[in-house]
Amino acid sequence: MSVVTGTIDWLSDGAHWSGEDGVPNRLLEHLGYTALTITIAAAVAMPLGLWIGHTGRLRGLAVVTAGALRALPTLGVLTYASLFTGIGIRAAIFALVLLAVPPLLAGAYSGLEAVDRQTIDAARAVGMTEWQILTKVEVPLALPLIIGGFRSATLQVVATATVAAYIPGPGGLGRYLIDGLAISDYPQVVAGSVVVIVLALVLDGLFVLLQRLALRHRPALVPTSV
Amino acid sequence: MIEYRSIGKTFADGTEAVGDFSLMLPSRTTTVLVGSSGCGKTTLLRMVNRMVDPTRGQVLIDDVDVATRNKVQLRRSIGYVMQHAGLLPHRKVIDNVATVLRLNGVDRKEARDRSYAVLETVGLDTSLATKYPSQLSGGQQQRVGVARGLVTDPNILLMDEPFGAVDPIVRDELQRELLRLQAELDKTIVFVTHDIDEAFLLGDQVVILRQGGVVAQVGTPKEIIASPADDFVRSFVGLDKGHRRLHVEERDGTRIVVDATGKATGVLE
Numbered sequence: 001m002s003v004v005t006g007t008i009d010w011l012s013d014g015a016h017w018s019g020e021d022g023v024p025n026r027l028l029e030h031l032g033y034t035a036l037t038i039t040i041a042a043a044v045a046m047p048l049g050l051w052i053g054h055t056g057r058l059r060g061l062a063v064v065t066a067g068a069l070r071a072l073p074t075l076g077v078l079t080y081a082s083l084f085t086g087i088g089i090r091a092a093i094f095a096l097v098l099l100a101v102p103p104l105l106a107g108a109y110s111g112l113e114a115v116d117r118q119t120i121d122a123a124r125a126v127g128m129t130e131w132q133i134l135t136k137v138e139v140p141l142a143l144p145l146i147i148g149g150f151r152s153a154t155l156q157v158v159a160t161a162t163v164a165a166y167i168p169g170p171g172g173l174g175r176y177l178i179d180g181l182a183i184s185d186y187p188q189v190v191a192g193s194v195v196v197i198v199l200a201l202v203l204d205g206l207f208v209l210l211q212r213l214a215l216r217h218r219p220a221l222v223p224t225s226v
Numbered sequence: 227m228i229e230y231r232s233i234g235k236t237f238a239d240g241t242e243a244v245g246d247f248s249l250m251l252p253s254r255t256t257t258v259l260v261g262s263s264g265c266g267k268t269t270l271l272r273m274v275n276r277m278v279d280p281t282r283g284q285v286l287i288d289d290v291d292v293a294t295r296n297k298v299q300l301r302r303s304i305g306y307v308m309q310h311a312g313l314l315p316h317r318k319v320i321d322n323v324a325t326v327l328r329l330n331g332v333d334r335k336e337a338r339d340r341s342y343a344v345l346e347t348v349g350l351d352t353s354l355a356t357k358y359p360s361q362l363s364g365g366q367q368q369r370v371g372v373a374r375g376l377v378t379d380p381n382i383l384l385m386d387e388p389f390g391a392v393d394p395i396v397r398d399e400l401q402r403e404l405l406r407l408q409a410e411l412d413k414t415i416v417f418v419t420h421d422i423d424e425a426f427l428l429g430d431q432v433v434i435l436r437q438g439g440v441v442a443q444v445g446t447p448k449e450i451i452a453s454p455a456d457d458f459v460r461s462f463v464g465l466d467k468g469h470r471r472l473h474v475e476e477r478d479g480t481r482i483v484v485d486a487t488g489k490a491t492g493v494l495e
Contacts, residue, residue: 122312126326127302
């Protein structure tokens with residue numbers, strides 16, 4: 001039996017679609033990890049990125065730090081973090097947050113930097129406070145790029161969250177990959193990958209829609225990729 | 227009345243934009259600051275609403291030093307019109323105009339009504355109110371910019387090369403419009419331009435600046451043309467060129483005005 005037909009059989013087997021180890025439950029767990037990761041990463045990266053973009057300060061440091069964070073091997077960080085947090089989901093979330101911060105940070109500060117200086121100058125000249133300039137001018141105009149940051153962060157986290165299953169305990173769609181590999185059940189491994197890929201494509205599509213929505217009144221005004 | 231008292235401005239990088247500048251700008255008149263780029267005219271204009279703070283000296287509005295006023299409150303009380311209009315691209319025309327009113331705490335309904343009214347005042351078709359700035363022509367955007375400057379009915383209107391980026395025909399139209407508005411509204415206008423013809427057309431008082439905010443001459447257009455202070459002014463206003471040296475010639479009983487190059491420019495009545 002080839003892996004392809006094996007995968008199709010695996011996916012069409014009703015037993016794999018219910019219970020704790022069923023696809024719906026693993027999918028929800030996976031989405032839960034992703035949402036938690038993005039929330040924590042955004043809580044760190046958004047205030048920092050918006051501050052850097054608004055003031056223009058510490059930009060060089062942000063670029064270097066974000067670059068360094070991107071270079072970290074996630075599996076290594078996961079193993080290392082486990083030494084401090086113990087075996088469990090916390091180490092995985094920590095490693096994923098480090099992965100999600102750079103694109104969020106870059107989306108925020110480069111989005112603000114892309115806003116026309118004359119527009120900001122005019123907003124200041126008619127009497128907006130710095131906070132009003134940020135919330136009523138810079139963020140709305142930078143929104144497509146900020147969403148772009150969320151888009152790439154989410155995709156990276158969805159893809160990488162499979163490594164969470166590398167340590168025993170956490171679930172998520174990675175369970176199919178790690179457990180399948182352990183017992184050489186390749187149809188299960190491929191089926192797990194297919195579900196992750198479909199999830200990533202669906203989320204990407206949603207973000208494309210969001211970006212279109214943010215740009216609906218301003219065709220070709222702001223670039224949409226980081 | 228706006229008064230500059232011994233103003234100096236040195237930027238953080240050490241360049242001196244303005245050395246020592248003093249001037250009185252009478253209320254309800256238009257004062258035009260005119261000069262080449264680098265003469266500090268925009269820097270001087272932006273000191274009135276504290277977009278730039280002077281390094282030395284004081285700017286006073288009705289005898290109150292602007293340095294003692296809250297920047298944000300001060301800016302909301304002064305109209306500002308800039309080159310390229312500076313409209314918020316993500317807001318409709320009507321909301322752009324209403325912005326300053328909303329900042330000043332005027333409720334939504336009243337802000338909209340007053341914004342529609344001022345759009346009519348500046349001669350803009352109100353059907354454009356629900357469009358976005360990018361859907362308007364340069365001249366229309368500039369009218370919106372003027373409307374935004376006027377909507378709070380401020381005593382002072384600052385205009386920083388407002389017509390510099392539109393084509394000559396539209397500029398002509400906007401200049402006439404401004405003269406008509408000023409005849410009605412009687413604002414204290416500070417206007418910055420590098421175009422001497424625009425300065426003479428719009429200014430009750432014209433200030434010709436050299437590099438570094440040095441005043442070459444202050445006066446009405448007539449005074450400056452009649453007795454330019456020096457060769458710099460003579461050259462700047464074009465008295466050394468043909469088109470301002472006019473003489474009268476008689477043709478078939480009509481006296482026509484001809485410039486130094488022999489081109490006819492008009493008829494003497």
